[in-house]
Amino acid sequence: MPELPEVETTVCGIRSHIEQARVIRCIVRESRLRWPVPVEDLASVVGCVVEGVLRRGKYIILETANGSLLLHLGMSGNLRVLTGSDEPVRKHDHIEIMFDNGAILRFNDPRRFGALLYTEKWQTHSLIAHLGPEPLTDNFDLDYLYAKAKTRTSAIKTIIMDSQVVVGVGNIYANEALFRAGIRPSRKGVNISKARYLRLIDAIKRVLEQAIRQGGTTLKDFADTEGKPGYFRQSLLVYGRQGLPCFACGGEIRQTRIQNRATYFCASCQK
DNA sequence: ATGCGGACCTGTTAGC
DNA sequence: TGCTAACAGGTCCGCA
Numbered sequence: 001m002p003e004l005p006e007v008e009t010t011v012c013g014i015r016s017h018i019e020q021a022r023v024i025r026c027i028v029r030e031s032r033l034r035w036p037v038p039v040e041d042l043a044s045v046v047g048c049v050v051e052g053v054l055r056r057g058k059y060i061i062l063e064t065a066n067g068s069l070l071l072h073l074g075m076s077g078n079l080r081v082l083t084g085s086d087e088p089v090r091k092h093d094h095i096e097i098m099f100d101n102g103a104i105l106r107f108n109d110p111r112r113f114g115a116l117l118y119t120e121k122w123q124t125h126s127l128i129a130h131l132g133p134e135p136l137t138d139n140f141d142l143d144y145l146y147a148k149a150k151t152r153t154s155a156i157k158t159i160i161m162d163s164q165v166v167v168g169v170g171n172i173y174a175n176e177a178l179f180r181a182g183i184r185p186s187r188k189g190v191n192i193s194k195a196r197y198l199r200l201i202d203a204i205k206r207v208l209e210q211a212i213r214q215g216g217t218t219l220k221d222f223a224d225t226e227g228k229p230g231y232f233r234q235s236l237l238v239y240g241r242q243g244l245p246c247f248a249c250g251g252e253i254r255q256t257r258i259q260n261r262a263t264y265f266c267a268s269c270q271k
Numbered sequence: 272a273t274g275c276g277g278a279c280c281t282g283t284t285a286g287c
Numbered sequence: 288t289g290c291t292a293a294c295a296g297g298t299c300c301g302c303a
Contacts, residue, residue: 032280034279074280075280075281111280111282112279112281113280152274153273154273154275259274
């Protein structure tokens with residue numbers, strides 16, 4: 001489900017409710033997520049104040065003085081904030097984190113590709129330590145990406161979806177950014193000029209920023225922390241549009257597979 | 272060191 | 288209508 005904009009939307013949605021609130025209880029109904037939820041370790045943060053709600057790549061971090069919770073939404077995960085009257089527990093509501101101000105964080109994840117982990121120091125955690133730069137910072141620039149891509153033999157789409165190269169670019173936004181940059185997803189990264197990498201970096205930043213402004217992309221079931229969908233779907237130019245006319249030239253959008261992921265492009269606009 | 276396929280899951284949809 | 292297969296927003300791991 002979630003790529004960077006959806007995770008960012010989620011983080012912004014929960015922050016005002018739980019920052020500076022104290023964790024009073026964690027309920028784990030289903031511990032079989034991507035990795036077993038370390039129920040014992042979660043006790044470390046009970047009684048602690050959430051001092052920061054951060055995002056690194058697609059990981060959500062709840063920071064306390066006694067360690068942090070690391071949350072990943074996987075493909076189908078969703079976080080809701082409950083405040084008032086409780087809503088009934090539904091299928092796949094696996095985890096609940098309760099706070100002293102009455103707020104409840106409820107994690108729902110049908111496919112269970114998501115994760116909840118505890119770490120004393122998230123910055124050096126093995127899942128975080130080797131991540132590439134954040135795409136919306138100045139660290140993600142032409143010199144960096146050009147140098148990085150030159151060492152790779154794979155398609156540019158594969159390269160920008162590699163979280164060791166840059167975090168947060170999932171399948172939807174990789175397709176969208178490559179269309180906006182006029183680059184064929186299958187083109188080898190080594191065969192792209194500096195000028196075109198500049199367009200690509202610009203396109204990645206623009207598409208992610210726009211998606212964040214619109215609350216992410218709801219294809220089927222993404223919802224923000226209040227249960228509302230994201231509206232970037234209406235701004236998708238190629239994703240899911242196979243057989244339909246290209247918005248730029250009228251040609252037919254084609255679908256193929258790269259790294260076994262659905263890939264969409266316009267053969268005349270993207271070379 | 273990089274690249275690829277498989278693995279982890281459930282739910283929805285397309286096809287017969 | 289009903290069964291089956293394919294596919295879905297992610298990404299780690301093991302092997303070549």
